[in-house]
Amino acid sequence: MTAGSTVELVKLRKAYGATVAVDGIDLRIAAGSYCCLLGPSGCGKTSTLRMIAGHEDITDGDLLIGDSVVNDDPPAKRGTAMMFQSYALFPHLDCTDNVAFSLKMKGVGKEERRRRAAEMLDLVDMGKYAGRLPSQLSGGQQQRVALARALITRPGVLLLDEPLSALDPFLRVRMREELKRLHRDIGITFIHVTHSQTEAMALADLAVVMNQGRIEQAGPPRELFNRPRTAFVARFIGGHNVIEGGVVGDAGRCAVRADRILLGGAELPTEIQVEGTVRSLEYHGASVHLSLDIPGADEFAVVLDEARYFDAPVGVGDRVRAGWSRRDVHPLAS
Structure with a gap:
């Protein structure tokens, strides 16, 4: 698997007309770290993630992945992979072909892409379900397949948009453990958007609390919990x-x-x-x-x-x- 990449936001800003969603934020995410962006709805966390992914244009500022400014690079050139909240699996393809799809689009031969898909499914403990369709899987199993599909491109940065929000509480805890294990085993940079304080505390080594398009406080979860800088952070972290x-x-x-x-x-x-x-x-x-x-x-x-x-x-x-x-x-x- 590719080594993790650093991600740096320099005065990053996103405006939709007169509405400012992200208001000139600065943030450095170290290579191989697990970063959670958290805050209430409308705080700017998802817009930030989508700018990193290349799914939203940057209004102002710079985005660096590794040593390169990638403001104008298309998503496929950034060395990132996105796992969407809805999983977005193809219903007519089995697990292997879902995972291998991006390699097919790149022209990788059938034997090679299916071999690599099998490796990714084994990594997320889904190898025995390789021939099943998404409709034959539970929500947690679908999520594992979506993770394998994101990882097969060997990204330096994995972007996760509220990946646990659709799961029941018991499964959410299980999948937190799984994400932590995958991060430890793979070693790439994870950037995870969530509105859950518990999720961020359990997963992140860098937690970033956002409010009204700005960063209220960023640091290790224990630091945020024990030394909140503002009343907003104290109340939101709980x-x-x-x-x-x-x-x-x-x-x-x-x-x-x-x-x-x-x-x-x-x-x-x-x-x-x-x-x-x-x-x-x-x-x-x-x-x-x-x-x-x-x-x-x-x-x-x-x-x-x-x-x-x-x-x-x-x-x-x-x-x-x-x-x-x-x-x-x-x-x-x-």
């Missing part, structure tokens, strides 16, 4: 409470992780304490998730270990005291 300045004595807006908060009475061993009312609670097995109404916080979540919660359970409508340590307060830039 697991944090955003508290307005002055509510608990701090001058600026800050974030506190929901799993660092304790509930109790006046004996709480924390420097910062507030009172609120339990609005809702959910039992998640290993943990219990509560939502509190607290002045100065639009949403205030508490995640307690199951045993800790049931040592002193509370119910909806109860008045409670919540507390956390000052060392767990994370200041936000905006």
Whole structure:
């Protein structure tokens, strides 16, 4: 398989008339890394992916793959391959011919292209289904065939457009594991668009949070989770409470992780304490998730270990005291 390629976006911009979808972003994706572009609908992540693929023209800025500016190169000349959300398999072709189709279009002989298709199907554990039509496969199996078809061109960059969104939750976890394994085994650059924070955390070594066409923050998932730069990142990545300045004595807006908060009475061993009312609670097995109404916080979540919660359970409508340590307060830039 081809070694992974670096991808660099330099002041990359995409406008549709007066509407700016991607607003002059800078990003470098190292060769062989797994990058997830994530954010809400309309944030610009899919337009960015499609510009990298060559399926959208670049309005301004430069796109480099390896050492080459590829702004005007057609998709087939970029060393990239795209796996679409819908999989887009040909219904009248079996798995082997679906995977081999792009090689057929390039004039590769039948024996060679079928041999390489068989190798790709084995790579994604679909060799035993080589003769089946797409209609005879499950959604997860169709996805594996689509992956094999993208990889057969030996790209330096694999582009994935929300590849797990159509799968049920159990299969989504299985396919996350499969994507991680393939990335490790193949070693090329993966760029994966998703709206799922969980997906990005599980897969990426570089997570890029986008909002209104701009990059809010980019870095390793753990860095984004523990040190969100803005209130938007803290809320979108999840697991944090955003508290307005002055509510608990701090001058600026800050974030506190929901799993660092304790509930109790006046004996709480924390420097910062507030009172609120339990609005809702959910039992998640290993943990219990509560939502509190607290002045100065639009949403205030508490995640307690199951045993800790049931040592002193509370119910909806109860008045409670919540507390956390000052060392767990994370200041936000905006």
